[in-house]
Amino acid sequence: MGTSDSDELSTDEMSLDDEEVENNGKKADLFDSTDDESINLTEKKGIKNTTENTIVMRSERLEAKQKHDAALAEAELQANMKQTEMFVLPSGQEGEDEQTTTDLQVVHQRIQNIIRTLNNFKELGDHERGRAEYISQLTKDVAIYYGYSEFMAEKLFHLFSAIEFFEANEVARPVTIRTNTIRTRRRDLAQALVNRGVNLEPIGKWSKVGLTVFDSSVPIGATPEYLAGHYILQSASSFLPVMALAPQENEKILDMAAAPGGKTAYISALMKNSGMIFANDASKDRLKALVANIHRLGVRNSVVCNYDGREFPGVIGGFDRVLLDAPCSGTGVISKDPGVKINKTEKDFMILPHLQKQLILAAIDSVDAKSPTGGYIVYSTCSVTIEENEQVVFYALKKRPNVKLVSTGLEFGREGFTKYRGKIFSPALSLTRRYYPHVHNMDGFFVAKFKKLSNKIPSTSTAKIIAESELWIKVDNSGDAGQLMKERKEIFTRLMMP
Numbered sequence: 010m011g012t013s014d015s016d017e018l019s020t021d022e023m024s025l026d027d028e029e030v031e032n033n034g035k036k037a038d039l040f041d042s043t044d045d046e047s048i049n050l051t052e053k054k055g056i057k058n059t060t061e062n063t064i065v066m067r068s069e070r071l072e073a074k075q076k077h078d079a080a081l082a083e084a085e086l087q088a089n090m091k092q093t094e095m096f097v098l099p100s101g102q103e104g105e106d107e108q109t110t111t112d113l114q115v116v117h118q119r120i121q122n123i124i125r126t127l128n129n130f131k132e133l134g135d136h137e138r139g140r141a142e143y144i145s146q147l148t149k150d151v152a153i154y155y156g157y158s159e160f161m162a163e164k165l166f167h168l169f170s171a172i173e174f175f176e177a178n179e180v181a182r183p184v185t186i187r188t189n190t191i192r193t194r195r196r197d198l199a200q201a202l203v204n205r206g207v208n209l210e211p212i213g214k215w216s217k218v219g220l221t222v223f224d225s226s227v228p229i230g231a232t233p234e235y236l237a238g239h240y241i242l243q244s245a246s247s248f249l250p251v252m253a254l255a256p257q258e259n260e261k262i263l264d265m266a267a268a269p270g271g272k273t274a275y276i277s278a279l280m281k282n283s284g285m286i287f288a289n290d291a292s293k294d295r296l297k298a299l300v301a302n303i304h305r306l307g308v309r310n311s312v313v314c315n316y317d318g319r320e321f322p323g324v325i326g327g328f329d330r331v332l333l334d335a336p337c338s339g340t341g342v343i344s345k346d347p348g349v350k351i352n353k354t355e356k357d358f359m360i361l362p363h364l365q366k367q368l369i370l371a372a373i374d375s376v377d378a379k380s381p382t383g384g385y386i387v388y389s390t391c392s393v394t395i396e397e398n399e400q401v402v403f404y405a406l407k408k409r410p411n412v413k414l415v416s417t418g419l420e421f422g423r424e425g426f427t428k429y430r431g432k433i434f435s436p437a438l439s440l441t442r443r444y445y446p447h448v449h450n451m452d453g454f455f456v457a458k459f460k461k462l463s464n465k466i467p468s469t470s471t472a473k474i475i476a477e478s479e480l481w482i483k484v485d486n487s488g489d490a491g492q493l494m495k496e497r498k499e500i501f502t503r504l505m506m507p
């Protein structure tokens with residue numbers, strides 16, 4: 010911090026700063042330590058400040074009262090529930106009227122009742138109408154209550170069978186920043202921001218560069234450190250594809266859909282500005298933001314280009330690694346873009362996967378399997394749908410038997426689906442990773458990592474592979490289970506062969 014900044018500090022802030030200086034060594038140690046990074050720097054600051062202490066005490070009293078009230082309300086609800094032996098769905102005209110009711114409290118109550126009924130259908134359900142009818146009413150109510158189109162509510166509800174996903178989309182994710190290690194170190198950045206009144210802590214043990222910002226007395230996107238490129242505002246889940254890519258110094262890397270450049274800049278930092286990154290995007294407009302970002306962040310090892318990703322490797326090939334952070338429907342980032350709740354249609358979930366499939370083949374074909382350090386492709390989306398994730402990856406495995414899925418190396422995340430609603434994918438899909446707002450408190454994301462085994466697509470003709478993969482899907486709905494399982498196993502073994 011410069012002298013002029015210190016001059017602007019109030020007496021309170023000055024005394025705090027003095028204390029901070031005393032503790033500097035200790036704090037630096039905390040941030041250096043790899044096994045105790047979760048200690049909150051600003052907690053100490055809070056203890057020393059009497060005004061803050063009073064606020065803390067008040068908020069604790071308030072919290073206790075809220076807990077007490079919530080416990081009373083829950084007890085009342087449980088008592089009411091016990092009285093209701095069976096929850097009967099509305100029927101006929103009554104049902105139609107209630108379905109379209111705009112009284113959100115009524116809808117919310119019905120959601121609760123249906124969930125409770127589904128959890129104990131044997132005792133509480135109307136067996137003549139069956140679970141399916143309850144689920145159908147539930148998705149309609151979810152659509153009304155949370156403001157989704159019925160199409161989207163149904164699609165997303167089937168994926169999770171949990172209301173928590175919809176609840177999580179109503180709440181903003183924590184603000185997170187990534188230290189730009191091209192310019193600074195995390196502990197130095199944290200110290201500088203704490204001194205400006207930013208309340209933060211390390212994002213978690215899984216990242217050495219991320220910080221979560223709880224609150225700040227200065228705009229976090231306009232601090233001198235921000236302007237000097239010491240950090241970038243970046244969602245936690247956006248770190249993951251780059252960590253999975255694991256770029257090495259001096260490699261040649263393609264970031265196929267790169268704008269506005271958050272991941273390009275992280276790749277560059279991991280490469281210590283060495284080697285070369287082709288930062289490509291089909292949108293010229295979005296590339297303007299990328300150029301601004303990489304300048305601010307001091308990225309010097311990138312070439313910015315503006316091609317349709319599908320034109321690669323025609324433009325240039327032989328990359329050590331390719332990141333395809335694909336254009337997607339954004340169902341993982343609904344809290345940021347609630348428009349997704351209503352503006353995505355069935356057509357989007359056909360057009361987008363089609364583009365994603367073309368892009369993933371181009372990404373695979375752009376990698377040099379003989380790269381001495383790499384030969385990897387990472388595919389990611391900020392969507393949670395099967396069509397844009399597992400189905401795209403499975404398609405790539407079928408069309409390019411010269412790649413195989415490998416571990417993402419990420420230490421947390423749910424396994425990708427190996428089957429979904431009658432569709433059977435490769436068991437290898439369990440190597441992919443899914444991230445959810447309601448589970449990980451980060452944007453919904455999907456990450457898959459491939460290793461390219463050969464630069465030649467194996468002699469099995471593409472047509473044969475497609476025919477086989479169609480059989481794969483078909484067999485799922487047909488008769489002789491033992492024989493079909495055997496055939497499927499044989500097909501799978503052939504598809505997975507290097």
Ligand SMILES: C[S@@+](CC[C@H](N)C(=O)[O-])C[C@H]1O[C@@H](n2cnc3c(N)ncnc32)[C@H](O)[C@@H]1O
Nearest residue numbers: 266267268269270271272291292317318334336
């Ligand atoms: C999810 S965003 C990429 C975000 C970026 N990786 C980052 O971290 O800042 C997807 C990008 O794909 C680009 N895109 C869409 N169609 C494309 C295509 N056919 N080829 C290349 N890029 C495309 C969009 O312009 C958009 O910038």
